């Protein structure tokens with residue numbers, strides 16, 4: 001119980017930092033300096049007014065100095081991250097996998113909210129996530145359990161993989177190729193047939209990152225799940241909010257959300273799959 005509480009608290013504090021990342025990375029500001037300040041009056045926020053969740057409740061969602069409303073999003077992101085850390089801990093305990101998934105889910109969370117706000121997926125986050133996923137694949141239980149799948153797919157193409165069969169890195173890299181290859185085909189379809197940019201290159205890099213993270217089998221789950229949620233939200237917006245058919249959805253948000261969901265429950269699916 002005590003460790004649960006500490007992990008949750010740690011999640012809240014990191015969540016507070018993620019808010020800073022979501023707000024500052026897309027507008028090109030440093031995430032370290034200066035310290036937190038009110039976007040309206042510029043008042044520097046004191047440490048006792050910067051406690052995750054609690055300060056929002058105590059200040060009733062307003063700046064202490066000028067009374068400007070503070071977005072409900074801040075405590076929401078903190079709470080989400082606290083819950084995320086807690087579930088990850090319950091699932092993987094204090095293993096290397098736990099720490100790997102902690103870092104990766106937070107990158108996905110930041111990417112998801114930035115895409116929601118600005119319809120962009122910054123390269124440093126996308127490529128950083130891809131790099132970490134590939135490099136630390138040996139600690140990734142999802143990749144580890146999908147080696148067999150990677151081997152079978154490769155042998156379909158007549159590639160003898162006896163020598164590289166045990167390589168975790170090959171499986172992770174194959175997940176990356178599977179995801180981005182599928183998206184490149186979809187992007188080409190939109191570009192050649194419909195003459196529009198249906199999928200941004202940010203989405204293609206993101207799904208490559210997610211593929212390297214969840215592996216060649218689960219990447220299809222993430223795409224399907226993210227796609228279905230995206231389609232439902234799209235239909236809702238067109239029918240009830242009278243949005244145009246060409247309204248641009250934050251697809252990266254749905255993909256990131258789906259990827260985090262499959263980090264949390266992926267092992268249960270892989271075990272059944274095999």
Ligand SMILES: [Zn+2]
Nearest residue numbers: 038041063066
């Ligand atoms: Zn203020």
